[in-house]
Each structure stands twice: as structure tokens, then as C-alpha cells.
Amino acid sequence: MKYKLIYVVVFLLTTVFANAQDSLKEFENFKEKYNTKEFDYIVEKPKKEVEPQNLDWLDSFFKFLQNIEWTYVLYTFLGLSLLLVLYKLYRNGMIFQFKTENKIGEYDEHFDYIENNLLTINLVDLINKAKNDKDYRLAIRYYHYQNAQNLAQKEYFVWDPKKTNQQLINQIKKEDIRNLFENNTQIFNQVWFGNFELNEENFTTFEANYNYLNQIV
Numbered sequence: 001m002k003y004k005l006i007y008v009v010v011f012l013l014t015t016v017f018a019n020a021q022d023s024l025k026e027f028e029n030f031k032e033k034y035n036t037k038e039f040d041y042i043v044e045k046p047k048k049e050v051e052p053q054n055l056d057w058l059d060s061f062f063k064f065l066q067n068i069e070w071t072y073v074l075y076t077f078l079g080l081s082l083l084l085v086l087y088k089l090y091r092n093g094m095i096f097q098f099k100t101e102n103k104i105g106e107y108d109e110h111f112d113y114i115e116n117n118l119l120t121i122n123l124v125d126l127i128n129k130a131k132n133d134k135d136y137r138l139a140i141r142y143y144h145y146q147n148a149q150n151l152a153q154k155e156y157f158v159w160d161p162k163k164t165n166q167q168l169i170n171q172i173k174k175e176d177i178r179n180l181f182e183n184n185t186q187i188f189n190q191v192w193f194g195n196f197e198l199n200e201e202n203f204t205t206f207e208a209n210y211n212y213l214n215q216i217v
Helices: 002-033 056-067 070-091 101-116 124-132 136-153 165-171 175-193 200-216
Strands: none
Touching (some): 101 136
């Protein structure tokens, strides 16, 4: 009985193994049969062609930036900035003072007094004395004060000795008056601070400009 049971078990295992082998072989044949192009259902989407955009100008721009000597650009910018600052200071009479410091130092307290009392001081006598002494540069400065005095008295601007000439110019709303005073201020800056060679002939020309402004305000 015992041996019969062993034979039955061996027979069953052999049958299962044989059936498994047959099933595996059939599956391999099935897989091979349908593993062809006819049964390939994976469809690849066609790649969309991207039309090249016209970016030549952008490429040229970046190449231009790469070829720039940025050191020169920086120096140029700094140089122009310095020139602009010097021009502003020159127009306001804030540079070139070192050239005439020894000559005008004796007048400092005198000018301070005039500026602090500009609205009431008599400038005509000071102008005439400077002209008689042929000190034309000093006369031009007095004329500049006289222009400012008349403009302040006629309320074209509010006088303040601490304000720069440019600040006073910016307060004048009437364009023709503003332009005349600005022009006369430039004359004053060139003559007084710039050591402009002033003789009687060109003094007479400048004097006419100051007198004209005094007459029309």
C-alpha cells in the first residue's frame, strides 16, 4: 500500500510538470507569434517641428556686448560725470576761486556785508568808484549785486545770501528776465572767478547788459 501511494504521487508530479512544460511552450509560441510589427500597437506621435525664430538681432546684440571694452565705457562715464559736475560748479561760481583768492581775500568781509544787506545798500556809489579806479572786475561784481537787488525788490525771487546763483535763477518765472539774469551771471562768473582779461572795451559791452536788465525789471 505504501509503495502504491508513492507511485501515485510521482505520477501526479510528473503529469503536473509535463503540463506546465507544455503550457510554457505554448505561451512562448504565442508571444513569438504576436511580437511582430503587424501587432505593434504603440503609436509614436510625430515630433512637431519648431520653426526657427528670427533671433539674429539678439545674437548680434550679445556679441556686441561681449566685444565692448567695459573699462573704457566706465572711464568715459566717469569723465562725463566729472565734466558735468565741474560745469555746474562753474556756472554757480563755485570753482576757479583759487585763482583769485589772494586778490579778493581783502574784500570778503565787504562782500559779506553787501550780501547781508543787499536790499537796502546803495550800490551806485560803489559801482562809480570801481569804474573811476578802473577796477572793472570789481565793478562787474557790483553790477551783479545790483541786478540781484532789483530783481529781489521787484519780487522776481526771494533774496537769501546762502542761495547759489543757480537757485536764484530757478526762482525767476518770467523767461526773458530769467535768461538775461542767467547770461549776466555767467559773465560775472567768468570775469570774477575765471580771471577773464577785462579791459575798458569789453567792460563797456558787459555793462550795457547789466544796465539793460536793471531798466526792464
